[in-house]
Amino acid sequence: MISSDDSEGPGGSLADRDGYDEGFLGPAVPLPRLTEPRVETVVLPYTHFSVVLRPDRRLAAATAVCIDGERLVEDVPRTDAWRYDPRVAESWQAGPEVYRDNSLDRGHLVRRLDPVWGTAAVAVRADGDTFHYTNAAPQADVFNQGKQVWQGLENYLLDHAARHDRRLTVLTGPVLHDADPPYRGVQVPLRFWKVAAFVHDGALAATAYVLDQSPDLTRDADRALAGAVPGAPPPLGAFRTYQVPVEDVALLTGLDLGPLPTADLMPPARAPEARWRRLEAPDETVMDI
Template sequence: MSDNNTSSSVAAAIPVSTDATVRTIQFTVPLRIRIELGAAGVEQAVSVGFGPVAVGFETRKPAPRTYTDRNGYDPAFLTGTSISFESLLAPITDRLALTIDQKTVLAYRNFSVAMHRIRRLSVATAVNIDGQRTQSMGRSDVWILDPRLSETYQTGPEVYANNDLDRGHMVRRLDPVWGAQAQQANDDTFHYTNSCPQHAGLNQKAWADLEDYILNNTKLAQLKVSVFTGPVFGEADIPYRGVLLPLQFWKVAAVIKKDGELSMTGYLLSQKSLLVDLREGIAEDGFGAFRTYQVPLSQIQALTELDFSPYFSHDPLHRAGAGRFEVTTDLREIQNPDDLIL
């Protein structure tokens, strides 16, 4: 998702083919985000007319000649444990788009992506973050389609033209940017397979705060973290230019605690109030009411149908009582310590 964060941090906690590409023009306005926790919905395909696309909207850049050197997400990245991306995806394997090589997961540098064959957006992404080796790097904002996957299964630039939709990074741009191939990792995050339509207000504010919080504390504590992210596909999603715009997004962060035990926390954020009208009538009354929710892994499983059940016992919201939650690792407090649930 976007790493252009110019606002204060959110009170949240972690245990911490084609050559078509796009150059983005973004507009930021004050917006209020209302959080709604919905249920998983029925999948459906839609076909609606395309709106006007700006002249010169696309900036072209060739795709890599080969992806054979991409390591992808490493399930054994966290010391002493293994979190299989394929196992998380197992309940919905029949809904995943197949690559030209008949694979269900696309490997990039330090992260992986699985695509929904009907929704044409990522079902989930998985990334490894090495807090000791992270690097700062400029962004290009030049997006490309992945030649390993039919364009039928990808959502390209036409959805983002002449509106307030951003190409929201599912794997945050700087998260996989570490190691000898950091530049490759940075470039890989600009594949359309790694983006979902997000209103600029959500992408540049609330969700970006959470992503910055995760990455910054990973670097401060020099931690290794595995992060899983994706949209919630529901029956109330909004038809727009041939796709359904997701109203909610989820994120799960996994880290090894000081005692050597795995801890995983889940987060959910909604953009429903922002997508009511993409062109006009959006309230400009500030962000005062927005909130990112920390939610049990069981709720994310219910919304996405991904299999997080092996990790329920490692979720502080699952094992904690009504009182104060345990602190899993030494992290910098962001805004309101009472909101930190680790």
Template sequence: MDHAGYDPFFLGPPLPLPVTPRPTEDLPSTHFTVLFDEHHKLAAATAVNIDGSQLLDLPRNDRWELDPRVPADRQAGPDVYRANRLDRGHLVRRADPVWGAPDVAQQANVDTFRYTNAAPQVDDFNQGKQLWVGLEDHVLEYAETWRQRVSVFTGPVLRDDDPVYRGVGVPRHFWKVAVWASPDPDAPSAGVPDDRAPKLKLAAAGFLVDQSPLLAGLDLDEAQRAARDVDAPPPLGPFRTFQVPVSTIEELTGLDLGPAVDADVLPPTRALGEQAWVTLTEPSDIVV
């Protein structure tokens, strides 16, 4: 297993791992790192480097395994997903770290199928979830088309009041921050003492997906109790996807996302109030 993990200097200007509000364990894998929260039995955040110039198209293996670095009873394992409508949702998307030499890319492919890189998501591929997948495709296609490097942070919004199913809180929101580097003649060189070195600045975009139940006129607590009585997953709603300020993701999660906040591409005039949440219906709605 390659434990190199996420590279904070991958883009040139430094982009450190998110800083979590509670203790987590760093789990480095091939081209990505999982920040694992044993209290919630899920990742608090993940960070992956994508090199669009070296991506490989490898087949899925679809063999999920417990992560040997975490006690089995401290990770949301196969029992959470058995005989129900919950998906094992990749946090680091399978295709994102699959680049480089074939043996390295294959190891990255395998590494993404650990339960420490999964979180329970509703299985309905309604329009909203298709859009979330489309958003992930959009990031990957951008990297590949322009042979660009991109770093992506992803995770669930972990709350102590998340509905509990089989001993695991089921997140109602997931977030993603994509970060890339663009030319900036005013920026210092990226750690290279050479006037010919490209001068770069970071740019970032933040996204939030909501799978909260839309139960107009219904008692959510009662619906959750009824689900528990029959060992069913908690009620979840159709996915709704938004572009949001990176600072909003910090507020929701308690994470410190470092320079990604100041690199946000959302116009400053949209950084206040609910108007900052851009509802996405197709990838062309994304503000870049």
């Protein structure tokens, strides 16, 4: 039985959430922080993960989750009960009005299944915690091969952790660019990033990925640049998934990723055009975990 403080409903206080554990892997993997000190952020701890919220963008700058493959709990019912985090102002969060009556999905940043481990009650609480608007960002609702590759990567990480009783840390977020198109009081991010960290042969290792939903300017440049019809969500392109250097994620986002750029498993590219590897299937990743 879950106590009132652990409630999945709006009345839950969230006061007992421990959040992301920087020492979960053994080698420390700090919570990502913006290197620009003038940009305000708020750290919100949940069950087995934390969100670094940017109130000015009403979206997360970064999230970090601990995955314990040995203690994952299966068959936790999905609630789909999205709600505001009561610890911060609703005006700081991209709420239901952003997603109502349009083609945008609430894209989970921390995946629903990743923090769902531990006792049954804790697993249920973790599942519910992922349905806060602070853990969502607008994504195109069109399912295509690029998005399938991105989701396949997420499944690969979770399945590997479960199969081999491994611990993983996964950092995720949108690339928040000043030029992101505005819509209903938010700017819709066109790219998302993910960094997986784990212990490989006794040492810290990492790999990084970018999901791009930018509009295809070669097909309909005028519509893409104009933002489609007034009041409609910005036109988004087909998803494209890339494996990229961890260092590039740090540069794109302005985040301090601690030791992860130097722990990158992807060999450095000899030519600029080969620096980002477009993935057509999840098993094309250079990971070797």
